[in-house]
Amino acid sequence: MSSVPAWLNSSSFSPRARSPPETPPETPPPPRPPLVEALVERADPLMQAGSSGQQEEATSHDVSRSESSRAEQLQAELEKPRIDLNALRQLATQGIPDSGGIRAVVWKLLLGYLPRIRSQWEEELAKKREQYAQFSQELIVNPSEKSRASEASDGDLPSGGELRRESVEGDHPLASGQASVWHQFFQDTELWEQIDRDVKRTHPDLPFFNGADGGSNENQGALGRILFIFAKLNPGIKYVQGMNEVLAPLLYIFRTDPDDKNKEHAEADAFFCFVELLSDFRDHFCQQLDNSEVGIRATITRLSNLLKQRDEELWLHLNVKIQINPQFYAFRWITLLLTQEFDFPDCLRLWDTLLSNKDGPLEILLRLCCAMVICIRTRLLGGDFTDNLKLLQNYPSTDIDGIIVTADRLRL
Structure with missing residues (x-):
């Protein structure tokens, strides 16, 4: 069995908050990898030392300032005579601010509806x-x-019109x-x-x-x-x-x-x-292709293989020990592009990343789905068939940015 990265075992991927220890440990714990550190700070405020209202206000201010800066950068890219799609993707995948109609224009560019030459937009x-x-x-x-x-x-056609009129009357x-x-x-x-x-x-x-x-x-x-x-x-x-x-x-x-x-x-x-x-x-919506190399079942198999490659312990637990068929939960995730698994604003945030992927939306969609499973691995490893199926079909509230960061770490 392949070894599981230490950061995958962190309970920070579980939506359940943890209480801080009543007494500090005698020896400091080993440092967490940067990814886990970032996720803990976002998803589990109880783990932060002295999470006061002032700290929360400062964090909120930093996020607002970051979004404002990103909005300015995106606007600057959109005003260029020729749009740099690579630069636009790098900015958009971090999240597009909900202001000024920026997301609407960026999505149209990422989907290829608008041409890269700005002067051609009006005509197109x-x-x-x-x-x-x-x-x-x-x-x-x-x-x-x-x-x-x-x-x-x-009305004014003598012969052909007569034939067509008969057709209409019939x-x-x-x-x-x-x-x-x-x-x-x-x-x-x-x-x-x-x-x-x-x-x-x-x-x-x-x-x-x-x-x-x-x-x-x-x-x-x-x-x-x-x-x-x-x-x-x-x-x-x-x-x-x-x-x-x-x-x-x-x-x-x-x-x-x-x-x-x-x-x-x-x-x-x-x-x-x-x-x-x-x-x-x-092809996922074409029933005749369900069992083909491009059908939905083949795509779900790709997701299962990705999970096996990245977290074999969790894959064995789900697929061998308790035997949950990935189709039971992944079919809806993939065909509906995760629109039913999260609140609407979180869905829009996920789509910023989904549409920004240079390798196409399907590749990042599979990594996002795999990240969703990994982010609740602690609960899944402790659950049986019934508990885990319910958990996967009713995905718990979680940190969307944490899922996106995890998906990025799963890049092949």
């Missing part, structure tokens, strides 16, 4: 937004309106032909109903998606339209339950952009960024 955005408007007009169709439009366009709600717009309409209705059920369940605790005002209804409508258009343009995948959760952070960030023009076109921007993001994960 106008083109994409017009394209989305065309998608909406062509794919979201009322058959009655389409029939009236066809009749109007055929296209009615009871028509069963595959070419019938009504037949397609009823098929679309089934798709709309499936999407609508999931959209209404999206983040029920957030007023943005489920508030009492009309704004949340419009946001739900935007989610539904994006998912419907995506399904129509991707018949091989269509819509799969859970896509709404992956789309939600994008729409939220773009629609809360303080720039009014960007906010107005948030739906179009979210659609194209959703397409870009899903290009790295679309």
Whole structure:
């Protein structure tokens, strides 16, 4: 069995706080590795000597000052004529401050929606937004309106128009032909109903998606339209339950952009960024590929192998001793990009790192998932099948930055 790094055995990775010893030890403990030291200071204030209110206030001030400095650095990068993506990634992976719409612009750049040449942004955005408007007009169709439009366009045509008019007149709600717009309409209705059920369940605790005002209804409508258009343009995948959760952070960030023009076109921007993001994960949503080399089961196996390589003791306990199949918890983690495991602000922070990875989001996603398991290893090693399955399927509140730092240490 490979040796386990000392820092992995630290109880600082457990969300349970530890009480300080009543009497100091006779001999000082061996120094902790820097990673554990940092995690203990963040996650376990009881371990700090004299954690007074003044110290907490000073720490909060330091964090605020650090975020302000990072916001200035990000803004400086965004104002350059040619964006340095490597520099942008290095800053964004540390967390993007929630101010000035910076996160919205940075995410669009990291996802490849905005070009690196700043002078091309306006033209590219106008083109994409017009394209989305065309998608909406062509794919979201009322058959009655389409029939009236066809009749109007055929009115002055003598022969060809007569044939087309007969076709329109024969296209009615009871028509069963595959070419019938009504037949397609009823098929679309089934798709709309499936999407609508999931959209209404999206983040029920957030007023943005489920508030009492009309704004949340419009946001739900935007989610539904994006998912419907995506399904129509991707018949091989269509819509799969859970896509709404992956789309939600994008729409939220773009629609809360303080720039009014960007906010107005948030739906179009979210659609194209959703397409870009899903290009790295679309095989996970295709059931026919589940058992292939690119399917979800192969990805879960990669996660299991990473855990075995980095912490064989914990891997043996979970997979051999108590026999928890990684699919029981990792399927949701991976397919939904961790959107259901943490509070929404923490999810946005994780996505800053997820989208900033130069090797692609899947590689860092697997390391983040592995880090999540390792960060609660003390509790997992002491638990049985039932306790551990419940723990992994209902991940406890923890230090997000600690998970990100641990994931970085797992880099191959």
